[in-house]
Amino acid sequence: MASVRLEGVVKRFGRATAVNRVTLEVGDGEFFVLLGPSGCGKTTTLRLIAGLEYPDEGRILMDGEDVTYKEPKERNVAMVFQNYALYPNMTVYDNIAFPLNVRRKEIGLTREEIREKVLEVARMLQIEELLDRKPGQLSGGQQQRVALARALVRRPRVWLMDEPLSNLDALLRVAMRAELKRLQKELGITTVYVTHDQAEAMGLADRIAVMNRGKVVQVGTPREVFHEPSHIFVATFLGSPPMNILECTIEPRGGGGVVKCPGIERPLQWSPGGVERIYLGVRPEFIRVERSPGPGRWEATVEVVEPLGTEAVVTLTIGGAIVKAKVLDEGYRPGETVYLELDWSRVQAFDPETGRAIGELARTLRGLAG
Numbered sequence: 001m002a003s004v005r006l007e008g009v010v011k012r013f014g015r016a017t018a019v020n021r022v023t024l025e026v027g028d029g030e031f032f033v034l035l036g037p038s039g040c041g042k043t044t045t046l047r048l049i050a051g052l053e054y055p056d057e058g059r060i061l062m063d064g065e066d067v068t069y070k071e072p073k074e075r076n077v078a079m080v081f082q083n084y085a086l087y088p089n090m091t092v093y094d095n096i097a098f099p100l101n102v103r104r105k106e107i108g109l110t111r112e113e114i115r116e117k118v119l120e121v122a123r124m125l126q127i128e129e130l131l132d133r134k135p136g137q138l139s140g141g142q143q144q145r146v147a148l149a150r151a152l153v154r155r156p157r158v159w160l161m162d163e164p165l166s167n168l169d170a171l172l173r174v175a176m177r178a179e180l181k182r183l184q185k186e187l188g189i190t191t192v193y194v195t196h197d198q199a200e201a202m203g204l205a206d207r208i209a210v211m212n213r214g215k216v217v218q219v220g221t222p223r224e225v226f227h228e229p230s231h232i233f234v235a236t237f238l239g240s241p242p243m244n245i246l247e248c249t250i251e252p253r254g255g256g257g258v259v260k261c262p263g264i265e266r267p268l269q270w271s272p273g274g275v276e277r278i279y280l281g282v283r284p285e286f287i288r289v290e291r292s293p294g295p296g297r298w299e300a301t302v303e304v305v306e307p308l309g310t311e312a313v314v315t316l317t318i319g320g321a322i323v324k325a326k327v328l329d330e331g332y333r334p335g336e337t338v339y340l341e342l343d344w345s346r347v348q349a350f351d352p353e354t355g356r357a358i359g360e361l362a363r364t365l366r367g368l369a370g
């Protein structure tokens with residue numbers, strides 16, 4: 001049993017606030033990911049959980065016990081650092097075995113049992129052939145896997161990982177991601193994993209905390225943060241390409257109203273008191289690009305086509321705004337006139353002042369779909 005709880009945690013460096021009132025609850029056995037842009041406070045949050053930094057305000061609890069000012073070794077966590085440091089004079093084998101060797105008596109393992117554990121994790125990370133080498137004789141990606149192996153060989157209360165796959169090529173990264181997820185689920189070790197890579201976060205996490213400027217903006221399952229972003233920041237951080245944001249107005253018309261976006265108008269059965277400004281969010285996957293006009297289709301011009309293989313990202317201009325659509329690659333050409341159809345059942349609405357999602361309004365816009 002190992003849960004982690006942060007309560008109103010603040011960490012300042014001089015006048016800069018790296019972590020700003022972060023409150024989080026990581027459940028027992030959960031794979032929890034901290035996701036956000038560079039400098040948003042991910043590493044600092046992880047170091048606070050590890051006990052390598054102490055907060056200026058707030059508390060950190062493990063299994064309900066206050067560990068805010070406890071030493072790292074009293075917390076029983078294993079951490080993989082963003083800038084992995086291996087012992088240069090030890091072989092890869094000894095580097096991986098190190099955390100077990102130093103506690104050999106305490107954890108009651110024989111040398112043979114340690115050897116089995118090291119080989120097992122080396123096999124999983126595809127570094128078996130490197131066990132006799134020194135870190136200086138390894139590539140960056142190989143060193144990174146050794147650092148990860150050194151953390152995974154232990155069975156601590158919590159695994160803390162700071163971008164442990166960042167130096168691997170795309171294929172290896174996807175393979176390691178799958179191995180890591182399998183092992184974590186098999187052993188049920190509570191894990192807090194830091195990354196700025198949304199695909200990694202989506203693929204690994206039970207839940208994701210999206211951070212920005214030292215704050216947690218939203219916590220949710222990968223599906224929730226992707227499809228129900230609580231803030232425009234989350235909407236435009238996740239997705240490839242991210243969600244389109246259109247500046248629109250809602251105006252009274254007749255008995256109802258109308259939503260007006262650049263190049264797009266759509267009647268509503270509901271009317272605001274006056275004119276309301278909103279940001280309308282539409283994912284590129286929920287825009288269709290047609291070659292013939294029709295009801296509910298809006299004229300646009302193809303600007304750029306980025307083929308992805310089966311699909312393509314098509315950048316379009318519509319009423320002076322730029323919109324990206326992710327569609328089957330039907331050989332669209334720059335300069336071509338096309339007709340867009342929005343899947344209104346999937347749109348989001350955000351308050352232009354605060355950036356917060358306006359759920360009720362989005363439901364009204366969606367409810368009239370079809």
Ligand SMILES: Nc1ncnc2c1ncn2[C@@H]1O[C@H](COP(=O)(O)OP(=O)(O)OP(=O)(O)O)[C@@H](O)[C@H]1O
Pocket residue numbers: 013014016017018036037038039040041042043044045082196
């Ligand atoms: N020891 C330090 N002294 C001063 N400022 C620091 C220190 N450590 C971090 N910071 C600042 O705190 C903020 C958060 O840093 P942090 O390393 O937690 O970001 P991060 O989200 O891990 O970013 P990255 O994705 O680039 O690793 C940054 O503005 C950083 O400059």
Ligand SMILES: [Mg+2]
Pocket residue numbers: 042043044082162
């Ligand atoms: Mg970092």
